[in-house]
Amino acid sequence: MEENEKLETMDYEAIHEKRTDELTELLNKRDMKQLKQRMEELNEFDVAEFLAEIDDNQMPMVFRLLSKETAAEVFANFDTPEQEKIINSITDSELSGIIEELYVDDAVDMMEELPANVVKRVMRAARPETRNLINQYLRYPDNSAGSIMTSEFVDLKKYMNVKEAFARIRRIGEDKETIYICFVTSADRKLEGIVTVKDLLLADDDTVLEELMDRNVIFASTTEDQESVSEKFSDYDLMALPVVDGEGRLVGIVTVDDIIDVMEQETTEDFEKMAGILPSDKPYSRTSTVEMWKNRIPWLLFLMLSATFTSMILTSFEDMLAVQAGLVAFIPMLMGTGGNSGAQASTAVIRSLSLGDTEPRDALRVMWKEWRVSILCGLTLAVVNFFKMLLLDGLILRNDSVTVAVAATVSLSVLFIVMFAKVVGSALPILAEKLGVDPAVMANPLISTVTDAVSLLIYIYVAKIILHI
Amino acid sequence: MEENEKLETMDYEAIHEKRTDELTELLNKRDMKQLKQRMEELNEFDVAEFLAEIDDNQMPMVFRLLSKETAAEVFANFDTPEQEKIINSITDSELSGIIEELYVDDAVDMMEELPANVVKRVMRAARPETRNLINQYLRYPDNSAGSIMTSEFVDLKKYMNVKEAFARIRRIGEDKETIYICFVTSADRKLEGIVTVKDLLLADDDTVLEELMDRNVIFASTTEDQESVSEKFSDYDLMALPVVDGEGRLVGIVTVDDIIDVMEQETTEDFEKMAGILPSDKPYSRTSTVEMWKNRIPWLLFLMLSATFTSMILTSFEDMLAVQAGLVAFIPMLMGTGGNSGAQASTAVIRSLSLGDTEPRDALRVMWKEWRVSILCGLTLAVVNFFKMLLLDGLILRNDSVTVAVAATVSLSVLFIVMFAKVVGSALPILAEKLGVDPAVMANPLISTVTDAVSLLIYIYVAKIILHI
Numbered sequence: 001m002e003e004n005e006k007l008e009t010m011d012y013e014a015i016h017e018k019r020t021d022e023l024t025e026l027l028n029k030r031d032m033k034q035l036k037q038r039m040e041e042l043n044e045f046d047v048a049e050f051l052a053e054i055d056d057n058q059m060p061m062v063f064r065l066l067s068k069e070t071a072a073e074v075f076a077n078f079d080t081p082e083q084e085k086i087i088n089s090i091t092d093s094e095l096s097g098i099i100e101e102l103y104v105d106d107a108v109d110m111m112e113e114l115p116a117n118v119v120k121r122v123m124r125a126a127r128p129e130t131r132n133l134i135n136q137y138l139r140y141p142d143n144s145a146g147s148i149m150t151s152e153f154v155d156l157k158k159y160m161n162v163k164e165a166f167a168r169i170r171r172i173g174e175d176k177e178t179i180y181i182c183f184v185t186s187a188d189r190k191l192e193g194i195v196t197v198k199d200l201l202l203a204d205d206d207t208v209l210e211e212l213m214d215r216n217v218i219f220a221s222t223t224e225d226q227e228s229v230s231e232k233f234s235d236y237d238l239m240a241l242p243v244v245d246g247e248g249r250l251v252g253i254v255t256v257d258d259i260i261d262v263m264e265q266e267t268t269e270d271f272e273k274m275a276g277i278l279p280s281d282k283p284y285s286r287t288s289t290v291e292m293w294k295n296r297i298p299w300l301l302f303l304m305l306s307a308t309f310t311s312m313i314l315t316s317f318e319d320m321l322a323v324q325a326g327l328v329a330f331i332p333m334l335m336g337t338g339g340n341s342g343a344q345a346s347t348a349v350i351r352s353l354s355l356g357d358t359e360p361r362d363a364l365r366v367m368w369k370e371w372r373v374s375i376l377c378g379l380t381l382a383v384v385n386f387f388k389m390l391l392l393d394g395l396i397l398r399n400d401s402v403t404v405a406v407a408a409t410v411s412l413s414v415l416f417i418v419m420f421a422k423v424v425g426s427a428l429p430i431l432a433e434k435l436g437v438d439p440a441v442m443a444n445p446l447i448s449t450v451t452d453a454v455s456l457l458i459y460i461y462v463a464k465i466i467l468h469i
Numbered sequence: 470m471e472e473n474e475k476l477e478t479m480d481y482e483a484i485h486e487k488r489t490d491e492l493t494e495l496l497n498k499r500d501m502k503q504l505k506q507r508m509e510e511l512n513e514f515d516v517a518e519f520l521a522e523i524d525d526n527q528m529p530m531v532f533r534l535l536s537k538e539t540a541a542e543v544f545a546n547f548d549t550p551e552q553e554k555i556i557n558s559i560t561d562s563e564l565s566g567i568i569e570e571l572y573v574d575d576a577v578d579m580m581e582e583l584p585a586n587v588v589k590r591v592m593r594a595a596r597p598e599t600r601n602l603i604n605q606y607l608r609y610p611d612n613s614a615g616s617i618m619t620s621e622f623v624d625l626k627k628y629m630n631v632k633e634a635f636a637r638i639r640r641i642g643e644d645k646e647t648i649y650i651c652f653v654t655s656a657d658r659k660l661e662g663i664v665t666v667k668d669l670l671l672a673d674d675d676t677v678l679e680e681l682m683d684r685n686v687i688f689a690s691t692t693e694d695q696e697s698v699s700e701k702f703s704d705y706d707l708m709a710l711p712v713v714d715g716e717g718r719l720v721g722i723v724t725v726d727d728i729i730d731v732m733e734q735e736t737t738e739d740f741e742k743m744a745g746i747l748p749s750d751k752p753y754s755r756t757s758t759v760e761m762w763k764n765r766i767p768w769l770l771f772l773m774l775s776a777t778f779t780s781m782i783l784t785s786f787e788d789m790l791a792v793q794a795g796l797v798a799f800i801p802m803l804m805g806t807g808g809n810s811g812a813q814a815s816t817a818v819i820r821s822l823s824l825g826d827t828e829p830r831d832a833l834r835v836m837w838k839e840w841r842v843s844i845l846c847g848l849t850l851a852v853v854n855f856f857k858m859l860l861l862d863g864l865i866l867r868n869d870s871v872t873v874a875v876a877a878t879v880s881l882s883v884l885f886i887v888m889f890a891k892v893v894g895s896a897l898p899i900l901a902e903k904l905g906v907d908p909a910v911m912a913n914p915l916i917s918t919v920t921d922a923v924s925l926l927i928y929i930y931v932a933k934i935i936l937h938i
Binding site: 012041043045169173179201202239260264270275293297299301303307311314318326330331333336339343344347352362372373376381384385392393414418 | 480643648671766798801819821838870
């Protein structure tokens with residue numbers, strides 16, 4: 001039947017919506033038997049989405065219809081609020097069943113988000129071994145390979161042959177996160193090589209793994225930053241990466257689906273830093289007003305206070321600006337153009353650094369390129385601005401203070417400001433990288449505060465020279 | 470030997486560097502036999518990196534040491550300049566060998582980047598079937614599922630049993646991008662279900678696929694946007710996704726390693742849009758000065774010209790500002806604070822929209838939240854600014870024009886400006902999403918131009934009321 005649906009519509013979104021509607025209908029009809037069966041057939045992400053949208057009173061009841069395995073998978077796909085709701089409405093033994101079914105990395109993720117009292121109850125419900133494992137994983141530093149790895153991998157020995165390897169995969173593979181990449185370890189659990197199921201399938205039954213395995217293993221250490229782990233996945237097109245401790249013992253693996261989450265999280269952090277927001281782990285919709293205030297106010301305060309320099313410059317040239325009051329009208333445009341030019345350069349360089357396309361040693365090359373780009377951009381803007389001021393501000397809007405000399409002053413300032421902004425905008429992120437600071441911090445807000453002050457000085461000195469004031 | 474290295478150092482980066490150094494040494498010693506052997510052992514990404522760094526004259530010669538399979542894999546890992554170098558220095562038959570070994574998606578990627586004359590030569594070297602396939606894939610719209618899919622997948626039939634399925638996987642699996650997810654298709658190539666190697670391994674030999682396969686397939690259509698494809702990978706933790714045409718026929722698959730590239734590319738595009746840069750496919754280091762000028766000047770011009778409104782406002786209140794010349798000194802700070810507040814809100818909302826955490830229908834909830842955050846931020850800034858102006862500007866810097874009334878004017882303006890900026894900053898991206906425009910365009914530059922003008926008006930009207938001018 002589902003097959004027919006597909007052949008008729010061929011639109012995944014339509015099929016998906018129809019399926020969710022069917023679940024809602026079955027729930028409204030109280031046809032629990034059918035509902036249970038349909039939920040078991042669907043992908044656990046879709047079931048989690050369906051459950052998250054139904055009424056709070058009904059949700060735990062519907063969740064309990066699921067089989068133990070599906071329940072754990074759906075549970076792992078829930079956001080924290082739904083996980084809390086479920087934990088608070090099931091028995092200890094049901095809770096224990098779910099915890100034991102979860103992959104360790106999912107359990108650890110959950111523990112990091114849940115309130116302390118709920119964590120306590122979950123830990124009590126877990127078996128001692130599971131509890132120890134979770135506790136051990138919770139001790140790895142935030143955002144390290146250790147904090148995102150999981151313990152459910154297939155380990156093999158190098159003296160096994162292909163047939164024995166398959167026998168072991170069949171025996172222990174059921175609840176592993178991946179069976180396709182297997183890890184060959186020594187008696188003392190040191191990582192010796194990897195072998196893929198593809199290698200195994202294409203080899204003869206009696207080939208020994210020692211001949212088959214790849215010793216040139218790409219691995220991470222437990223304390224390695226997750227951003228570096230995700231670069232390895234991207235460079236080497238990996239499906240899973242082994243994680244070893246200081247003694248070379250295999251302690252866990254990171255799988256590619258976790259890396260996709262890491263990439264999303266790291267990108268969000270970069271966006272936040274570049275907008276002058278302190279990074280937070282929580283999604284926007286679940287961040288409270290006070291938390292948002294806490295994340296946003298530090299940079300706003302710092303940048304507001306930094307603007308004191310701009311005020312001081314303006315104050316000290318007050319007399320000059322009083323003589324040529326018309327000049328004030330173009331200050332916002334000049335600052336805006338400086339800020340935008342700097343933001344373009346810094347954003348491009350920050351992104352290039354984070355993709356590994358630019359290295360700190362390319363600093364001079366980058367600045368030289370930005371210098372040339374800034375001359376092209378600056379000249380274009382200056383010429384357009386010159387004629388715009390004479391025609392629009394001067395002739396059409398009849399702004400008497402706009403003379404040829406004033407238009408020239410503003411236009412020449414545009415050129416110099418753009419040149420300054422682009423070169424500084426590209427240099428600061430690289431400098432940050434060299435100093436071991438995240439370049440993303442050197443983004444728009446900070447650079448525009450610097451360019452604001454310098455733009456003003458450029459404008460004033462150009463005016464002094466051209467207008468003789 | 471490599472094993473010992475690992476056990477001693479346990480630092481992947483150190484091992485990696487040592488290996489590259491060894492390759493360089495072998496090359497300098499002209500020990501081509503050893504060099505060839507070591508290169509064959511290493512990961513193709515590392516070999517590609519090594520080759521990209523050695524001298525242009527030697528590079529093609531060293532590349533030709535590689536076996537046909539490795540050569541194709543290393544070639545796929547090259548950037549366009551290295552690919553071009555190789556193509557220009559090998560014979561037609563060597564080129565043909567590489568093209569036939571490449572996965573179609575890698576070949577298509579390459580064709581999209583290479584100059585037209587090189588593409589022509591490559592196409593001539595390819596076998597007619599390969600040429601047709603590449604041409605067909607090149608016709609899919611840019612950034613669609615069709616443009617990133619590949620044709621190398623394992624297809625099975627539902628009447629096969631597990632043993633037959635394994636036989637087919639062994640026979641055709643060697644050069645498939647993934648063998649772990651197999652696709653069950655009907656006689657007319659319509660997608661009927663998927664079956665994983667894990668399912669097959671854990672089942673009995675004579676189980677028929679029809680009983681084993683998952684009919685609840687998640688799929689994409691050829692014209693679907695790659696961003697939506699990548700969301701499916703992230704939601705459902707997929708390793709591979711089938712792509713079907715309008716008639717439901719399976720035409721290709723997308724694998725998770727390609728999705729990682731897509732995610733990086735989409736993130737770069739978002740960063741560029743948010744900084745007022747037209748998105749380009751090329752990395753920063755390979756974009757020419759003129760191209761960078763072309764990508765950056767449109768927004769710079771538009772924003773510069775938009776600042777005419779701010780100039781007009783300032784000009785029309787020139788007389789009033791002349792009376793209270795001290796007020797001008799705080800305009801840059803007010804505009805900066807408005808711009809930064811707006812950028813924080815818009816960035817947070819844009820990111821939340823792109824992660825699917827916020828939907829357009831949440832518009833009122835989001836604006837209500839930003840409204841409350843803006844009151845908290847605005848009040849904090851206003852209070853700090855009030856005392857800072859009185860103490861720093863007034864007492865310490867002895868700026869006579871800073872009276873209590875002026876400090877109150879500026880501080881009250883800060884409050885209103887932050888409130889305006891945050892609400893507009895959060896509303897514009899949602900509005901864009903509703904109108905089908907990419908919300909990323911509603912970011913910092915555009916919002917600061919809007920808030921610049923409004924900030925000024927707020928300031929002037931607050932001054933009129935408090936200072937009675």
